[in-house]
Amino acid sequence: MRRFVIPGKLPSENEFIQANRADPRKGNAFKQTYQRMVWAYIKQAQVAPVTKRVIIRYDFYEPNKKRDCGNIFAFASKVTEDALQDAGVLPNDNQTWLGGYDVKFDVDRENPRIEVELKEET
DSSP states (O other), X not given: OXXXXXXXOOOOHHHHHHHHHHOHHHHHHHHHHHHHHHHHHHHHTTOOOOSSOEXXXXXXXXXXXXXXXXXXXXXXXXXXXXXXXXXTSOSOSSTXXXXXXXXXXXXXXXXXXXXXXXXXXX
């Protein structure tokens, strides 16, 4: 199984956009910080490289229902897929290797997290 967990929550796409508007270098540093963090969780979980096209399942457990689902997913998927490439798990995040998403949102006040699973297509 190709699965890992990102504890807590990642910033939203809106926060990333604000960082980019303030200064493009700041925006890049913002993204790189979270991408490296996700890369560390991938490496810690020893996620094996894929050999076939995958569907990525994201289960978001937020501390409450206040944040916009699309903004949560947009930034998280970007940094996660780039980190998967950097970690050597995903050769590329183009349509050759990525067939789609399965995304769910729920609340866990005590243990917010993002559970990520890569399922190879058959």
